[in-house]
Amino acid sequence: MEEGSRQSLHLSSSRKNLVVQFLLKHSTDGVLIKGAVTEAAEEFGISRKTVYRMWKAAKEQMQRGEPAHMEVKVKGYQHSDKLDLDEEKVRNLSVLERSSIRKMANKLSVSKSTVSQWIKEGKLKPHTNAIKPALTEVNKVQFQSMHNIVHIDEKWFFMTKTTDRYYLLPDEDEPYRACKSKRFITKVMFMCAVCRPVFGPDGQTKFDGKLGIFPFTEVVPAKRKSKNRPRGTLETKPIPAVNKDVMRDCLVHKIVPAIKAKWPDWASKEIFIQQDNATPHINSVDPEFEAVANSDGFKIQLICQLANSPDTNILDLGFFRAIQTLQHEKPCSTVDELLGNVYSSYEELSPQTLNKVFLSLQACLTQILIFRGGNNYKVPHINKDRLERTEGLPNALDVDEKLVRDVLEYLQLPENNAGGAYDIGPLSTAFGF
Missing domain, CATH: 1.10.10 (Arc Repressor Mutant, subunit A)
Structure with missing residues (x-):
């Protein structure tokens, strides 16, 4: 050569x-x-x-x-520690625990990349399962610890999803799901109430901030007999219509008593309940509400969140989604089972998770200031998990002083505060100006 x-x-x-x-x-x-x-x-x-x-x-x-x-x-490249798929462990998982790679990896105690590799190798097969028929204002923004603000909101929880994805072994049969109508899946509306949790100096939970989650249901006797129960059997049914009277009853007889029962003795009794601007909600001067709210040493006031601002409510910002993720892992076939799944999912969420959402709220409020009241921003990510592992989560996020002063000047301009519609007092006080 x-x-x-x-x-x-x-x-x-x-x-x-x-x-x-x-x-x-x-x-x-x-x-x-x-x-x-x-x-x-x-x-x-x-x-x-x-x-x-x-x-x-x-x-x-x-x-x-x-x-x-x-x-x-x-x-x-050879994986010396390559994991083998434990088929028996997979078979013991419910279909709801297989609906995402993240869930399967958690249940099988492996990494997400390992589950993905099993899918590529054909050891698991993805299956999509379809059910079959049988703008913001800034005048009220306050950057504070938020320990005396109770966030309430409603959400529909469905018995199942129209379409879901599971990961099955090649020899497993596809799961069969059916309901009377996939256009009208059974659902129940819940009212949830939370506030910011309180932790001690060594990280122990002094108050978890979870005040309760309340379904809008009623117990009625069955009008007709069926193969499942005789006529007259008491059944739990969703309330046909949630109107102002139903909302008032929930606030007066459920939410306010729950606050009084669970509120720490050492905490301030001056509390604000923040609700959105839905039509069925009562106003802040409702006589029946005021009679209950301003008793037993408490001074509870109703306030409304800013219009077109879903990111200013803790529940819409991420807490409801966390509950729903856990709820969808639990199978149910009746309204009572659905209620039990939502209750247990609500209790499973840790106070640390709730506290992280409050930090997300403060980050969104900062973006609202930056965009001068606009809502055309993306929800910021501040690496809360990493902060918790290293430095520890702060009680409140820092805001640039110049930004706050610029916003105060912006609100004082006649074209931005016509008729004195914006009260800049709370914003000034919140930052010590």
């Missing part, structure tokens, strides 16, 4: 063995004859250093009484 035609590619096992056989023919009693290395390098297009290395390996094998045999070392 001409000089300069040497290749830097990896040698195969057969080519290495040809080199060793060539050297053995040009050796006497384990000693290479003069010029054998150079001749082998030119013959096979490799470097003299490579020839010496293979000859050294071959002599070591022969000294151990083994035949000289070369094997290629480059075999590709």
Whole structure:
């Protein structure tokens, strides 16, 4: 082979063995004859250093009484700790626990990339399952600890989803799901009330902030008999219409008593209940509400969140989604089972999760200031998990003083505060101006 035609590619096992056989023919009693290395390098297009290395390996094998045999070392990346799929463990998972790679990885105690690799290798198969028929204002923004603000809101919780995805073993049957109508899946509206939790100096929970979650349901006797129950059996049904009277009853007889029962003795009794601007909500001067709210040493006031500002409510900002994620992992077939699933999911959420959402709220309020009351921003990510592991979560996020002063000046302009609609007093007080 001409000089300069040497290749830097990896040698195969057969080519290495040809080199060793060539050297053995040009050796006497384990000693290479003069010029054998150079001749082998030119013959096979490799470097003299490579020839010496293979000859050294071959002599070591022969000294151990083994035949000289070369094997290629480059075999590709091999996982020495590659995990095998435990099919029995997969079969014991419910279909709701297989609805995402994240859930499966958590239940199987492996990484998400491992589950993804099993899917690529065909050990798991994805299956999509379809059910079958049988703008913001800034005048009220206050950056404070928020420990005396109770957030309330309503949300529909459905018995199942129209379409879901599960990960099955290749030999497993596809799950069968059915309901009377996929256009009218059974659902129940809940009213949830939370406030910011309180932690001690060593991180222990002094107050979890969860005041309660209350369904809008009623217990009525069955009008007709069926194969499942006789006529007259008491059944739990969703309330047909949630109007102002229903909302007032929930506030007066459920939410306010829950606040009084769970509120810490050492905390301020001056409390604000923040609700959105839905039509069925009562106003802040409702006589029946005021009679209950301003008793037993409490002074509870109703306030409304800013219009077109869903990110200013803790429940819409992420807490409802966390409850729903857990709720969808639990199967149910009746309204009572749905209520139990929502209750248990609500209780499973830790106070630390609730506290993180309050920090997200403060980050959104900062964005509202930056965009001068606009809601055309993206919810910021502040790496709360990393902060909790390293420095610890702050009680309140820092806000640039210049930003606050610029916003105060912006609100004082006549074109931005026509008729004195914006009260900048709370905003000034919140930052010590």
